[in-house]
Structure formats: structure tokens, C-alpha cells
Amino acid sequence: MKWKGKFSILALCAFVYLSLLYAAAVSTAAEDSITGTVYADDWDDKGNVTLVVIETADGELYYVSEDGKGKELLKLVDKNVKATGVVQDSGGEKIITVVSYEIMD
Numbered sequence: 001m002k003w004k005g006k007f008s009i010l011a012l013c014a015f016v017y018l019s020l021l022y023a024a025a026v027s028t029a030a031e032d033s034i035t036g037t038v039y040a041d042d043w044d045d046k047g048n049v050t051l052v053v054i055e056t057a058d059g060e061l062y063y064v065s066e067d068g069k070g071k072e073l074l075k076l077v078d079k080n081v082k083a084t085g086v087v088q089d090s091g092g093e094k095i096i097t098v099v100s101y102e103i104m105d
Contacts, residue, residue: 031099033084034062038076049074054083054096062087065097073098080104 034056041063042051052073054062064070068085085098 069098
């Protein structure tokens with residue numbers, strides 16, 4: 001087998017291995033549910049919402065990651081939602097990677 005072929009197989013194996021490690025880390029992270037209102041926090045040059053936050057009743061802000069179902073929340077500005085996902089603290093800001101959500105009445 002040529003060197004390029006061996007390298008391609010090695011690169012593919014490394015990618016699969018790292019993907020499995022990432023999936024295992026995400027699946028073992030504890031999920032939290034938060035309820036609050038979705039607000040736009042950033043826009044592109046055309047005025048499209050590019051970042052949203054969820055503000056809870058007690059005033060806590062959770063920035064919504066674009067991963068998972070987060071992009072779907074860009075269309076739910078000013079709606080009350082219950083979002084379930086993995087919450088991480090990044091420099092004092094809470095970021096939620098949304099796994100599921102429901103629109104509250």
C-alpha cells in the first residue's frame with residue numbers, strides 16, 4: 001500500500017476515535033432544564049438573529065450554543081421555552097447546548 005493510502009486510513013481511524021471520545025463526553029454530561037424567554041443578542045448585517053439568550057424568571061442569562069437544537073431557537077425570539085441541555089460555565093457566562101425544548105404557553 002502506498003504511503004498516502006496508509007496515511008488516509010490512519011487519519012480516518014484517528015477521526016473515528018476522536019468522534020467516539022467526544023460523543024462519550026457529551027453523553028455523560030448531566031443535562032439541566034431551564035425555563036425562560038428567548039431574546040436576540042446579536043444580528044448579522046442583514047438584521048437576521050445570529051445569537052440568542054434565554055433569560056429565566058430570576059434574571060439569569062443562558063447563552064444558547066449553535067450546536068444541537070440551538071439554531072432552532074433563533075426563530076423563537078420573545079417566546080417562553082423550556083430548554084433541556086448541557087450547561088457549561090465559560091468565564092462567568094452560562095452556555096447551554098440545547099438537546100430538546102418545548103414552547104410554553
